[in-house]
Amino acid sequence: MTDLAIRTRDLGKRFGKLSAVQSLDLDVPRSRIYGFLGPNGSGKSTTIRMLCGLLTPTSGDITVLGLSIPGQAEALRLKVGYMTQRFSLFEDLTVFENLQFMADIYTMPRRQQRDRIGRAAERYQLALLLKQRAGTLSGGQKQRLALAAATLHNPELLFLDEPTSAVDPENRRAFWESLFDLVAEGTTILVSTHYMDEAERCHSLAILDRGVLVAQGSPADLEKRIDASIVIVEAEHPRRVGKLLDGLPFVQSTAQIGNELRVMIDIAEKEPAQAVRAAIESGGLGLDKCFLTDAGLEDVFVAATRSRRVAA
Amino acid sequence: MKSLQRILAIIRKEVRQLSRDRLTFGMIVGIPVIQLLMFGYAINMDVRHLDAAVADLSGGAAARQLVMDLSQSQIINVVAQASDAAALESLMRQGKISVGIYLPPDFERRLAQADRSAVQLFVDGSDTVVQGAATQLAQVAQRARTSPYKDRPPVVEVRTFYNPERRSPVNTVPGLVGVILTMTMILFTAVAIVRERERGNLELLITTPLKTPELMLAKITPYVLIGLVQVSLVLALGHFLFHVPMRGSLLDAYLVTLVFIIANLALGLVISTLVSTQFQAMQLSFFVLLPSILLSGFMFPFAGMPRPAQIIAEVLPLTHFMRLIRGIVLRGAGIGELAGEMLVLLGFIAVLMTAAILRFSKRLD
Numbered sequence: 001m002t003d004l005a006i007r008t009r010d011l012g013k014r015f016g017k018l019s020a021v022q023s024l025d026l027d028v029p030r031s032r033i034y035g036f037l038g039p040n041g042s043g044k045s046t047t048i049r050m051l052c053g054l055l056t057p058t059s060g061d062i063t064v065l066g067l068s069i070p071g072q073a074e075a076l077r078l079k080v081g082y083m084t085q086r087f088s089l090f091e092d093l094t095v096f097e098n099l100q101f102m103a104d105i106y107t108m109p110r111r112q113q114r115d116r117i118g119r120a121a122e123r124y125q126l127a128l129l130l131k132q133r134a135g136t137l138s139g140g141q142k143q144r145l146a147l148a149a150a151t152l153h154n155p156e157l158l159f160l161d162e163p164t165s166a167v168d169p170e171n172r173r174a175f176w177e178s179l180f181d182l183v184a185e186g187t188t189i190l191v192s193t194h195y196m197d198e199a200e201r202c203h204s205l206a207i208l209d210r211g212v213l214v215a216q217g218s219p220a221d222l223e224k225r226i227d228a229s230i231v232i233v234e235a236e237h238p239r240r241v242g243k244l245l246d247g248l249p250f251v252q253s254t255a256q257i258g259n260e261l262r263v264m265i266d267i268a269e270k271e272p273a274q275a276v277r278a279a280i281e282s283g284g285l286g287l288d289k290c291f292l293t294d295a296g297l298e299d300v301f302v303a304a305t306r307s308r309r310v311a312a
Numbered sequence: 313m314k315s316l317q318r319i320l321a322i323i324r325k326e327v328r329q330l331s332r333d334r335l336t337f338g339m340i341v342g343i344p345v346i347q348l349l350m351f352g353y354a355i356n357m358d359v360r361h362l363d364a365a366v367a368d369l370s371g372g373a374a375a376r377q378l379v380m381d382l383s384q385s386q387i388i389n390v391v392a393q394a395s396d397a398a399a400l401e402s403l404m405r406q407g408k409i410s411v412g413i414y415l416p417p418d419f420e421r422r423l424a425q426a427d428r429s430a431v432q433l434f435v436d437g438s439d440t441v442v443q444g445a446a447t448q449l450a451q452v453a454q455r456a457r458t459s460p461y462k463d464r465p466p467v468v469e470v471r472t473f474y475n476p477e478r479r480s481p482v483n484t485v486p487g488l489v490g491v492i493l494t495m496t497m498i499l500f501t502a503v504a505i506v507r508e509r510e511r512g513n514l515e516l517l518i519t520t521p522l523k524t525p526e527l528m529l530a531k532i533t534p535y536v537l538i539g540l541v542q543v544s545l546v547l548a549l550g551h552f553l554f555h556v557p558m559r560g561s562l563l564d565a566y567l568v569t570l571v572f573i574i575a576n577l578a579l580g581l582v583i584s585t586l587v588s589t590q591f592q593a594m595q596l597s598f599f600v601l602l603p604s605i606l607l608s609g610f611m612f613p614f615a616g617m618p619r620p621a622q623i624i625a626e627v628l629p630l631t632h633f634m635r636l637i638r639g640i641v642l643r644g645a646g647i648g649e650l651a652g653e654m655l656v657l658l659g660f661i662a663v664l665m666t667a668a669i670l671r672f673s674k675r676l677d
């Protein structure tokens with residue numbers, strides 16, 4: 001077996017005229033959390049569904065855990081867990097009945113079922129909720145139940161499609177701790193998200209934009225490699241300064257964060273801070289501070305998706 | 313073994329969900345009972361005071377005596393006099409009368425002749441209740457026959473309009489079994505699968521090792537049992553409340569019903585693979601239900617239907633079930649004598665199940 005959990009080459013999917021995913025090359029290493037970062041409609045869910053054999057690709061090759069997909073999708077089903085975007089367990093069954101149902105579907109013997117369900121209940125703080133109907137659980141509890149159900153059969157690979165959309169920050173934090181526990185046990189996790197703070201936690205990221213892979217690498221790596229300089233401006237009238245800067249050719253984008261402006265400058269500009277200061281002053285507007293800073297993941301995301309918009 | 317564990321898991325889940333869905337659970341028992349009582353009431357309704365018209369062309373005393381006898385039976389109320397047979401028909405068409413009594417000019421002579429009937433009774437056959445009245449009226453009129461010809465032929469010749477096949481009350485109950493099963497079974501399965509698709513459960517299920525035939529089989533099993541419960545209810549109530557006989561073997565009746573239930577469930581599965589919302593599933597179920605009721609022979613005699621309608625009726629499971637259940641319950645036929653119809657139903661199951669399994673893909677595209 002290779003050390004890659006997932007490998008795709010030239011993967012593409014069209015829905016009629018819409019090209020949802022285009023020539024996607026992915027290399028997902030084992031025992032890592034690999035993130036798909038992208039806005040809604042960027043092809044994250046479509047890609048995950050192709051990887052687990054739910055959608056047939058229009059073009060390209062997929063190998064998941066050494067199996068060729070979609071041809072060997074049935075064999076793959078025993079080795080993967082899938083947590084859908086929507087809560088997809090049975091709301092009119094109790095937590096225990098849901099877990100027992102999944103255990104039966106994966107044809108676990110009774111004794112193993114008891115062990116696994118007991119362990120999952122403890123691990124995902126479901127022990128006190130076992131007799132409660134799933135429909136009455138809170139967002140965080142539902143998500144823990146979904147994760148427990150998806151991992152009951154100890155899958156080698158776990159697909160999580162926007163797992164934390166309906167969850168508060170505290171639960172999200174706990175959820176990610178559980179994911180790292182799973183990785184430590186050897187599970188490979190592929191997670192899609194549009195939250196920067198989640199993307200930040202992944203070992204490795206693929207940024208998708210309208211079906212195209214625009215950047216791939218670890219978050220730190222991506223931040224280092226960004227094709228732009230970031231300048232922070234503090235000014236009395238940030239809205240007016242922002243408008244002024246947006247009109248300049250070397251400014252790629254501006255975003256206001258509190259009283260600050262975060263300005264993305266073309267990498268070709270050798271002295272970005274000075275250039276911004278000069279531009280604001282010549283525009284007759286005052287400013288307090290203007291300095292260069294390190295790029296964050298959001299900057300990487302904006303830069304990566306923006307360059308394609310300009311090109312298009 | 314693994315297959316069995318998965319099938320049992322789905323069945324257990326379905327039963328649990330059903331037992332928690334009070335409305336559906338209520339419908340399982342409520343629909344057959346309410347329908348049977350509704351129809352049963354209609355079947356049992358006393359035939360009294362039907363509006364009638366008399367066309368007395370003989371004008372004799374015997375004719376007047378007969379009309380008086382008929383009125384005294386309280387079955388009819390003479391509300392109009394007509395000049396001839398055409399006028400009677402016209403009154404009936406307008407819905408003003410349900411019964412027309414036609415006394416020909418030579419009524420008294422006919423009464424004395426042994427080989428001719430003397431009175432024509434026009435009956436509005438579009439109303440089941442009225443038909444029953446004709447029989448009673450004929451018996452009243454029989455007394456008018458002068459001896460020694462008291463026995464036959466009958467004095468009254470009954471002409472049923474609009475419904476040449478005279479359906480007796482008992483005929484309705486076995487047919488009702490088929491209608492109720494068509495109504496509930498197709499809808500239950502179609503909705504059971506579509507609901508899971510709408511709620512997102514199916515997206516989860518298809519990523520598991522669960523196989524399509526396992527899912528299909530497990531989905532229909534609980535409903536087979538529900539169908540059998542419904543049949544038992546209808547047949548038992550029909551027997552005790554409305555004295556519907558069971559002339560054939562009860563086992564045969566259950567056997568053909570079982571096959572019919574599975575055919576309907578398979579049809580429901582096929583529908584579930586064609587639609588994407590519960591609303592569409594309901595629409596399509598009714599699309600099947602209405603022709604089933606109208607063309608299967610439940611409402612109108614099959615023989616009287618035009619050829620195209622008969623062809624459509626032949627591809628409806630209910631048509632074949634109607635012949636089977638009436639044959640067994642009312643005529644005391646055995647399954648062996650009705651093997652052809654049984655084979656058709658089994659053929660439906662084979663085709664529909666295959667179609668459902670082929671059409672249900674474990675893919676989303």
